[in-house]
Amino acid sequence: MEGMTIIAVIGGGQIGEALVSGLVAADVNPQNIRVTNRREERGAELEERYGVVTMTDNAQAVDGADVVFLCVKPKMILDVLAEIATTVDNNSVSTVVVSMAAGINLASMEEKVSAGMPIVRVMPNTPMLVRKGMCTVTGGRFVDAEQLELVQELLTSVGDVMVVEESDLDAVTALSGSSPAYLFLVTEALIDAGVSLGLTRAAAKQLAVSAFDGAGTMLKETGREPSDLRAGVSSPAGTTVAALRELEESGIRGAFFRAAQACADRSAEMGRN
Ligand SMILES: NC(=O)c1ccc[n+]([C@@H]2O[C@H](COP(=O)([O-])OP(=O)(O)OC[C@H]3O[C@@H](n4cnc5c(N)ncnc54)[C@H](OP(=O)(O)O)[C@@H]3O)[C@@H](O)[C@H]2O)c1
Missing domain, CATH: 1.10.3730.10 (ProC C-terminal domain-like)
Incomplete structure (x- = not known):
């Protein structure tokens, strides 16, 4: 799958680890996956378990990344976006940023970064931990078809994927x-x-x-x-x-x-x- 795609996972907690574990099981080269945590011990644990590259610097993790998954708690999302925005802007590839956080809408994320940044909003559920998740994806204004396709393909490693409108997300929360x-x-x-x-x-x-x-x-x-x-x-x-x-x-x-x-x-x- 996507041989040369560089993936950054910001926040290697429950959801971040589930994603990493699915990606590695789907034969994504762990050396192309960078995972960040504030605590180095947690990084060491993930490195040992999956062979991924771990770091504590979010900006460094997104440098040159094709896809960035934000797997931190909702209240941290906007801060993390601010932290990585400049590096994402300066990347030579068009990096797509994917938020897995509940409740933070696309407009508030797009507002936090410079115009044109491709952002995707995902609503996951916990069966993702056993690779039977249901993830919905909603592309922001600047996401192209190829990027949305790539995000869907990567998320397929942890279960089913459906594209939905942002206006359906309250109902999606109730259903999945x-x-x-x-x-x-x-x-x-x-x-x-x-x-x-x-x-x-x-x-x-x-x-x-x-x-x-x-x-x-x-x-x-x-x-x-x-x-x-x-x-x-x-x-x-x-x-x-x-x-x-x-x-x-x-x-x-x-x-x-x-x-x-x-x-x-x-x-x-x-x-x-
Ligand atoms: N729909 C659903 O059922 C569902 C289920 C679960 C989660 N989610 C969404 O998924 C997201 C993650 O949830 P979770 O349960 O995986 O949370 P979690 O287990 O607390 O994981 C968050 C991880 O982020 C790390 N972190 C926190 N601040 C950071 C920062 N500034 N930079 C880098 N890493 C940071 C934390 O480690 P350190 O403390 O070491 O930094 C922790 O490992 C949430 O936004 C939530 O809304 C949705």
């Missing part, structure tokens, strides 16, 4: 950014239900987690509608419909409508501040 937590909660509830039926917690956990993983794989690999798959396991007057009726009467669909709305509203509110 935050949703793994809803699904963990559902799993927990099912495990507790199993314990209440007399299973050990360990057995309940194994059964619930495996069912979840299997259902997810069926959804993904068959591409069939979830309603079809559900109908397929619901025999007339059987056990499954008895359970489904309870879930419907408990208002599970309404709960998800309201949860997604609350998430999107909160995302919009945080984006304004």
